[in-house]
Amino acid sequence: MKFRDYLVDKKIDPAAFAKSEPARFSEFSKAFAQMHPNSFTMQKLFLINSIRRLYPLPADQWVKADKRTEKASAPVLAKPASKIAQDVKKPSRPVIKPKPIIKKK
Template sequence: MTFEEYLVSKKIDKQQFEQQEPGRYASWKAEFEQLHPESFTTQKKFLINEVRRKYLAR
């Protein structure tokens, strides 16, 4: 699973997220590539919800 596929699965709009918060996007992508998706979700659980609310994919 790629980071982009992961964002789709979490209903996060990749384009908006990357444009509005490029630093956070790059940091998360780098971390995601080092971890299993479930481990990443566990580490970022509450932050993912915050980002989803800001950049909800429709």
């Protein structure tokens, strides 16, 4: 993932951000290249929120399909067995009989 794609994912306009604050943009870009996006988010969370308010991405440019928000399909459940199979009794658990007590004389 590139830094500009990351900014779009966070709903920040990368062009406006780079034009207004080139020093901060290059600093963030270098830091982003050296670490995982989640680590970058955790380190710069409060700064990202203020930047998002200053340089919002127009609504028509938002990413339509976000992989993280896609819902998984419902699990496929097996159909219940037919009535004939339900009538057949299943073997019950074995019954344990107590041992007889033998008295010694």
